[in-house]
Amino acid sequence: MRYIVFVIGITLLFTSAAADRQTKANSKTFSKTFELKTEQRTTACEATAALEYFQRGTEADVEATIENPVCAASSGTFTIEATVRADGQKDSAKLSFPETWSRDNDEPVEISKRYPIGDNVDLLRVKVRKLRCECSEETADAETVPEADAQ
Numbered sequence: 001m002r003y004i005v006f007v008i009g010i011t012l013l014f015t016s017a018a019a020d021r022q023t024k025a026n027s028k029t030f031s032k033t034f035e036l037k038t039e040q041r042t043t044a045c046e047a048t049a050a051l052e053y054f055q056r057g058t059e060a061d062v063e064a065t066i067e068n069p070v071c072a073a074s075s076g077t078f079t080i081e082a083t084v085r086a087d088g089q090k091d092s093a094k095l096s097f098p099e100t101w102s103r104d105n106d107e108p109v110e111i112s113k114r115y116p117i118g119d120n121v122d123l124l125r126v127k128v129r130k131l132r133c134e135c136s137e138e139t140a141d142a143e144t145v146p147e148a149d150a151q
Contacts, residue, residue, distance in 0.1 A: 071135035075102035
């Protein structure tokens, strides 16, 4: 009986070793190189927007303030998105108004504007979407130039 167990153990050992050699003989190494191209922004900009709004008849009266603590001279784009619901309707509709902004100093940009929302609608909400910002190159150059030591 011991002889049978020993023979089975040796057979499994040789079978396993042969399978390993076969796997190593059939294995191949593959490599692939990817090149990722990214757009590097040289002028970081972190604009934020706050707004107040109310309905005035068939218009949305919107006052927005855009701030950018990173750089003084900057500009960008944004979209005002107004959500309205027509009288007696269950579903709401979104209206989009693309805008631009710019500034030459570090003061917040104040925007006050009226947007047409239509007749017989209720203004549900107004949001700022897709706020984009870019520092002017003059400001970016000034930030990277080291100051001379005062003596």
